[in-house]
Amino acid sequence: MILNRQRRVDVHLPGLEGFWRRVRRALRFPRDSVTICLVPDARIARWNRAYRGKRGPTDVLSFPAGDRRSGSPRARRGLARAAGAEVGGTKPGGRPRLPAAAGPNGSAGSGYLGDIAIAPAVARRNAIRLGRSFERELRILILHGALHLAGHDHETDRGEMDRLERRLRRRLGLDSR
Numbered sequence: 001m002i003l004n005r006q007r008r009v010d011v012h013l014p015g016l017e018g019f020w021r022r023v024r025r026a027l028r029f030p031r032d033s034v035t036i037c038l039v040p041d042a043r044i045a046r047w048n049r050a051y052r053g054k055r056g057p058t059d060v061l062s063f064p065a066g067d068r069r070s071g072s073p074r075a076r077r078g079l080a081r082a083a084g085a086e087v088g089g090t091k092p093g094g095r096p097r098l099p100a101a102a103g104p105n106g107s108a109g110s111g112y113l114g115d116i117a118i119a120p121a122v123a124r125r126n127a128i129r130l131g132r133s134f135e136r137e138l139r140i141l142i143l144h145g146a147l148h149l150a151g152h153d154h155e156t157d158r159g160e161m162d163r164l165e166r167r168l169r170r171r172l173g174l175d176s177r
Contacts, residue, residue, distance in 0.1 A: 001032065006040040009120035012135070019139050022172055023146050030111040034149060036142060037117050044119040059122040060141040062148035064114040116145035139174055 002016055020036065023029075041057040048058045118141050120134075127137035144165060152161035169175050 001034075002036045002038070004038045005043075006038050006120060008040060009124055009134075011038060011120055011138070015135060016138060016142065019172070020142055023143055023168075026168060026171065027146055027150055029113060029146070029150075033111050033113045034146065035115045036145070037115065038120050039117050041119050041121050044117055044122070047117060057119050057122050059119055059126055059137075060145045061117045062114060062145045063117070064149050064151075065112050113149045116142065116149065118142070118145070136174060139172075140169070143168055143172065143174070 002013055002020060004011055004013060016036075024031070024034070044061060045055075045057040047061055048054050048056065051061070051063075052058075118138065120138065123137045123141055124134050126132075127134045130137070132140075147161055147165055147168075152164065154161040154165075
């Protein structure tokens with residue numbers, strides 16, 4: 001599911017939804033296992049500071065379900081609020097009802113893998129800087145965020161995630177500008 005909770009940048013959701021289905025199948029993610037939320041710069045900047053200790057907005061953040069290191073439960077509550085609590089509805093009192101928490105092995109008992117937050121305004125700036133189309137940049141960010149939810153970490157894996165991402169970009173038609 002892709003939710004647009006920002007107004008600054010016009011985004012064509014049907015095309016992204018179709019691409020997300022292809023990514024989901026390529027990674028063998030269960031249906032409804034991920035929520036992708038498009039958010040304003042200010043919101044992603046707050047999360048970037050809170051969960052990564054970095055200042056300013058970033059283009060994409062992934063919040064794996066049950067990943068205690070990422071602050072995921074709190075982040076997921078924030079993402080649910082940003083999504084208008086549409087992630088599973090609401091509990092009595094208006095608090096977000098989030099998908100089931102992860103079990104002891106780190107996998108979500110309900111099959112829910114986590115959330116991806118994308119800042120379209122940052123993505124648009126990056127697309128211009130990198131000479132890519134905005135649509136392609138958003139698709140790259142969806143794939144990148146999904147790989148993080150699959151457990152990959154380019155900061156610690158000696159290039160494994162980068163190689164996998166390049167292969168999947170080719171397979172999914174993202175290798176051209």
